[in-house]
Amino acid sequence: EIVLTQSPVTLSLSPGERATLSCRASQSVSTYLAWYQQKPGQAPRLLIYDVSNRASGIPDRFSGSGSGTDFTLTISSLEPEDFAVYYCQHRGDWPLYSFGQGTKLEIK
Amino acid sequence: EVQLVESGGRLIQPGGSLRLSCAASGFTFSHYTLNWVRQVPGRRPEWISFISRTGTATYYADSVKGRFTVSRDNAKNSVYLQMDSLRTEDTAIYFCARDRVGSTALDYWGQGTLVTVSS
Numbered sequence: 319e320i321v322l323t324q325s326p327v328t329l330s331l332s333p334g335e336r337a338t339l340s341c342r343a344s345q346s347v348s349t350y351l352a353w354y355q356q357k358p359g360q361a362p363r364l365l366i367y368d369v370s371n372r373a374s375g376i377p378d379r380f381s382g383s384g385s386g387t388d389f390t391l392t393i394s395s396l397e398p399e400d401f402a403v404y405y406c407q408h409r410g411d412w413p414l415y416s417f418g419q420g421t422k423l424e425i426k
Numbered sequence: 427e428v429q430l431v432e433s434g435g436r437l438i439q440p441g442g443s444l445r446l447s448c449a450a451s452g453f454t455f456s457h458y459t460l461n462w463v464r465q466v467p468g469r470r471p472e473w474i475s476f477i478s479r480t481g482t483a484t485y486y487a488d489s490v491k492g493r494f495t496v497s498r499d500n501a502k503n504s505v506y507l508q509m510d511s512l513r514t515e516d517t518a519i520y521f522c523a524r525d526r527v528g529s530t531a532l533d534y535w536g537q538g539t540l541v542t543v544s545s
Contacts, residue, residue, distance in 0.1 A: 415461065
């Protein structure tokens with residue numbers, strides 16, 4: 319089973335700043351890596367799929383990169399609505415879907 | 427507009443059974459595979475079940491295998507999760523989520539339904 323480890327656990331930044339969130343896999347996940355945003359009381363929302371492709375309706379300030387075992391979600395200039403919890407996710411052979419433990423992006 | 431709406435969650439005693447439903451709209455239901463994902467508030471999501479487009483293939487996480495059964499009715503645009511032998515550790519919000527065609531992500535999620543297993 320592939321384990322996803324996200325860092326940092328909490329990231330404190332101000333609106334307008336650049337956010338860099340990391341996700342490390344215990345072994346190579348090829349391009350099967352996605353990112354989600356979750357706000358309190360809401361379902362996760364797909365942001366990025368297959369490492370670097372933005373989902374429908376996602377602003378271009380969100381971008382994904384990486385390969386193999388190390389991946390990054392970058393938010394180029396934080397908007398007030400971006401403060402939330404972010405999860406990386408891998409689809410593999412088993413379990414079908416696994417998630418990182420999350421990074422909480424909070425207002426500084 | 428794609429919509430997934432879960433229902434059926436409630437308070438139930440350990441050992442009991444519950445059936446969750448997920449009603450879909452806004453897309454051709456039979457063209458998509460679907461999943462159930464649960465989440466304890468404050469913790470990461472946990473994938474628990476997958477069902478193929480026709481319902482002939484199903485997969486389960488080890489944590490629910492043998493106790494939960496997923497099914498779908500393409501004529502009713504609905505997917506179901508039959509939950510038997512419920513345990514306190516099954517307490518969570520249950521989401522249905524659609525597989526994005528051609529990729530390896532879940533592109534639409536319902537709002538979730540809360541299942542609380544407690545005596």
